[in-house]
Amino acid sequence: AQKITQTQPGMFVQEKEAVTLDCTYDTSDPSYGLFWYKQPSSGEMIFLIYQGSYDQQNATEGRYSLNFQKARKSANLVISASQLGDSAMYFCAMRELRAGGYNKLIFGAGTRLAVHP
Amino acid sequence: SQTIHQWPATLVQPVGSPLSLECTVEGTSNPNLYWYRQAAGRGLQLLFYSVGIGQISSEVPQNLSASRPQDRQFILSSKKLLLSDSGFYLCALLGQANSPLHFGNGTRLTVT
Numbered sequence: 001a002q003k004i005t006q007t008q009p010g011m012f013v014q015e016k017e018a019v020t021l022d023c024t025y026d027t028s029d030p031s032y033g034l035f036w037y038k039q040p041s042s043g044e045m046i047f048l049i050y051q052g053s054y055d056q057q058n059a060t061e062g063r064y065s066l067n068f069q070k071a072r073k074s075a076n077l078v079i080s081a082s083q084l085g086d087s088a089m090y091f092c093a094m095r096e097l098r099a100g101g102y103n104k105l106i107f108g109a110g111t112r113l114a115v116h117p
Numbered sequence: 118s119q120t121i122h123q124w125p126a127t128l129v130q131p132v133g134s135p136l137s138l139e140c141t142v143e144g145t146s147n148p149n150l151y152w153y154r155q156a157a158g159r160g161l162q163l164l165f166y167s168v169g170i171g172q173i174s175s176e177v178p179q180n181l182s183a184s185r186p187q188d189r190q191f192i193l194s195s196k197k198l199l200l201s202d203s204g205f206y207l208c209a210l211l212g213q214a215n216s217p218l219h220f221g222n223g224t225r226l227t228v229t
Contacts, residue, residue: 035217043205045220091160093218103149103211105218109160 002027004094006108013082013115020067021077021111023092031097034075036066039089039110048090051075082115089113119144123208123221130228136181136195138224140208143189149211150191151218152183154204161207167191203228 003026013019025034036048051059051066059066067076079086092108120143130136142148149168153161163176165183173183180199184192191208208221 043223043225045207045209045218047217047219050217093161095218104163104166105151105209105211106163107153107161 002029002094002096002104002106004092004106004108006092006111008111009109010112010114013079013113015084015115015117016081018078018080019082019113021079021090021092021113023075023077023108025073025075025092025094027073027094027096029096033095033097034066034068035093035095035105036064036075036077037091037093037107038086039091041088045091049077079113084115084117087113087115119148119210119219121208121210121219121221123206123224125224126222127225128227130198130226132200132228133197136193136198136202136226138193138206138208138226140191140193140221141189142191142210145189145210147188150185151209151211152191152193153207153209155207155223156204165193198228200228202226 005024032053034051038046038048049059049061049064049066051068058068063080065078089110089112091110093105095103095105122141151166152164154164155161165175167173167185170185181195205223205225207223209218211218
């Protein structure tokens with residue numbers, strides 16, 4: 001069965017420093033996608049970055065990059081040059097691509113990031 | 118662009134009362150639609166998903182049901198709410214296979 005694990009309930013980082021949020025996954029499907037979402041206190045879910053299981057290079061989106069280690073089944077999010085506005089909950093998610101239009105997305109428990117000035 | 122409308126934003130309901138949360142989408146056709154619930158300070162739990170009109174799959178046994186009467190409408194219902202139904206309910210859509218899941222703004226439900 002699919003499983004997403006985020007082992008860090010909370011993380012602290014100093015403003016302008018980089019931080020890594022951990023995510024490991026488990027699936028028997030060779031085709032899958034990995035996502036990171038940010039959830040500020042308002043509750044909205046903001047998509048940050050995507051990595052496909054067949055992608056050869058690590059995904060990057062501005063200050064966000066995904067450290068994808070397929071053999072270890074890990075997909076850590078790296079935020080460079082942290083800003084106060086980065087303080088939020090961060091969720092790792094995995095999607096299995098199946099025939100017939102069925103895409104199932106499951107989420108990890110999340111990591112609460114606090115950026116200190 | 119794809120847009121998801123969820124209402125109401127907040128809801129306070131007594132135990133035993135019925136529930137109907139509506140989600141409508143724009144800017145896409147035949148999307149996969151999802152209902153998630155998030156308990157306070159917790160992750161997202163997938164409740165239901167739908168790949169088309171009238172096609173509903175339930176992920177966990179519970180007090181809730183879902184329906185998809187139209188391609189762009191997804192409804193979450195309950196006949197009698199329980200205290201444990203309190204939470205933040207999010208509707209989401211998946212337009213294409215490799216696109217991210219887009220979320221609505223959610224409904225915060227408190228059952229008293």
